[in-house]
Amino acid sequence: MNVPIQKPTTLAATETAYPLIQRMRNPYWMAPMSGITDLCYRHLIDEMGAGVIISELVSAKGLVYSSERTAKMIRVHENPGTLVGIQLFGEDADDYVRVAPQVQEQGAHFIDINLGCPVKKVVKKGCGSALMRDPEKLYVFLQHIRANIDLPLTVKMRTGWSHEELTIHECVDAAKQAGCQWVAIHGRTRQQGYSGQADWELIADVKRNTDIPIIGNGDIRSADRARQLLEESGVDAVMIGRGALRDPWIFKECTGELGDTLSPTPTELLHRFHEMLEPVYDMRRTLLYLRKLAVWMAYGYPGAAAFRGMMFSLPTVRQVLTEGEAFFRKVAHLPRPKFDEAEAFMMGGHG
Structure with missing residues (x-):
């Protein structure tokens, strides 16, 4: 025009x-x-x-x-x-x-x-x-x-x-x-x-x-x-x-609202997401979405690849929450991962 x-x-x-x-x-x-x-x-x-x-x-x-x-x-x-x-x-x-x-x-x-x-x-x-x-x-x-x-x-x-x-x-x-x-x-x-x-x-x-x-x-x-x-x-x-x-x-x-420590913590975020998923989806989809959030948040930390493999083999929500808590407790003392702007991650979407 x-x-x-x-x-x-x-x-x-x-x-x-x-x-x-x-x-x-x-x-x-x-x-x-x-x-x-x-x-x-x-x-x-x-x-x-x-x-x-x-x-x-x-x-x-x-x-x-x-x-x-x-x-x-x-x-x-x-x-x-x-x-x-x-x-x-x-x-x-x-x-x-x-x-x-x-x-x-x-x-x-x-x-x-x-x-x-x-x-x-x-x-x-x-x-x-x-x-x-x-x-x-x-x-x-x-x-x-x-x-x-x-x-x-x-x-x-x-x-x-x-x-x-x-x-x-x-x-x-x-x-x-x-x-x-x-x-x-x-x-x-x-x-x-x-x-x-x-x-x-x-x-x-x-x-x-x-x-x-x-x-x-x-x-x-x-x-x-x-x-x-x-x-x-x-x-x-x-x-x-x-x-x-x-x-x-x-x-x-x-927006400057995040302090020196992650709040909520990754474990708290995983549990909160479970609270949202459980009334909406069946067990299979709840499990899938929880696994995804856990491995996304773990990306960049030492041991993240092995953690991802384990997450997608766990058969129950309880195990995902337990193992997720253990992983994030283990890396809590480490600095947050920094990511290169050119780094490929989740190269998909729709727009």
Whole structure:
């Protein structure tokens, strides 16, 4: 779209145009991650201080057809301490309109549309990153949804389809003109998938050329890096994904709320997660999610590889909690692991 961008002259004008972001707890957000940011993990990360929390990828079509499994994915925990959004994908704009009341009834504060997913089964339907190939079509798509739902609308996108198709400026403008409340940008193209480095210079350039709130995402492994990118890029907030999996305290550290010792401790966090999981899932899934959290938090400590192997062989929740407590007690005197920004860890997700 070739609509000229006119920036408001005052901060008050920005707040009036984009009120949703004014309600965030802080500018350090949990990135939506497929198979990870479910109801219980979102609840846990809420208690750990994330600024805004967004669900894993949910099929709008699945909600239209009343899939029980899909319906469970849009549940929101009671009394969230900050904004909680549900991220949807689908090629039919009318599907979003049909399911918006369901999302609203669950207590979500906004609907987020995924324009970043590079996965073939999503893209071949015209969803995810494929919607970025035609910014004018994207505008019509988003405008139709925004005009017919009550919840605020946000989007998450990549920088473009490929380095030859960097449509991010045009797509951000389409989102702005359609009435979206913010745009989150994963600084990679669809072609890159999760390889290479996120292009934070491009994210910063987008921010300089628009007044819609921009949220940056990609390659944040530490609180220092999160604070640095927030300041240098000028974005309104940053999303932390994989870095938060092995360091759930990262949000407290970003905001200066974390002291010299981990609070809650890894053992306390594991037990708290169990309390959240038990009423929601059967024993198999409870066990799986507990194992995952334990090995994520152990990553980087001596003996972590052997601990991981043991965790995934334990048959009961009690054993996972007991062995987890023993491991974290053994490493409690050690400094927290530091991670290289270029280090590969959990190279997946969906946006």
